[in-house]
Amino acid sequence: MTQSEKRQHWTNIVFKQHESDLSIPSFCKQHDINYATFHYWLKKLKQTDDAQVAHQVVMNDPPSFSGEMVVVHLPNGLRAELPTSLSSVQIQTWLKALQ
Structure with a gap:
């Protein structure tokens, strides 16, 4: 499993714990x-963005529109559907968070 896959795996686990309303133990x-x-992964995932490397988002095809949404396919395999009403700062924030 690559480091990126591990990070995504543990991100999912931490999210599931949070959504479960169960205590961590x-x-x-x-x-x-x-x-x-x-706890190791919880701490690692909460680290500041300063230590993370930004990756350029490459779009081979023009974005797909579904009503008032734009669909973005990220290099890490994630697919984001964002409202077209978002500002460029909001879009950049979402893309950074999804990397």
Whole structure:
């Protein structure tokens, strides 16, 4: 598993824990996840963007419009549907968060 895949995997796990409304110890026990490993990744994912590398978003095809939405396909495999009413700053913020 690449570092990017690991990061995405643990991002999903942390999100699921947050959405579950379970405490971290309960969530880890219920999902057979090592508590220390969960905290390691939680801390790693919360690190500032200063240490992260920005990647250019390459769009091979023109963006697809679905009503008032623009669909963006990111190099990491994510697909984002963003409202066309967003400002350029908001779009940049979303793209940075999804990398």
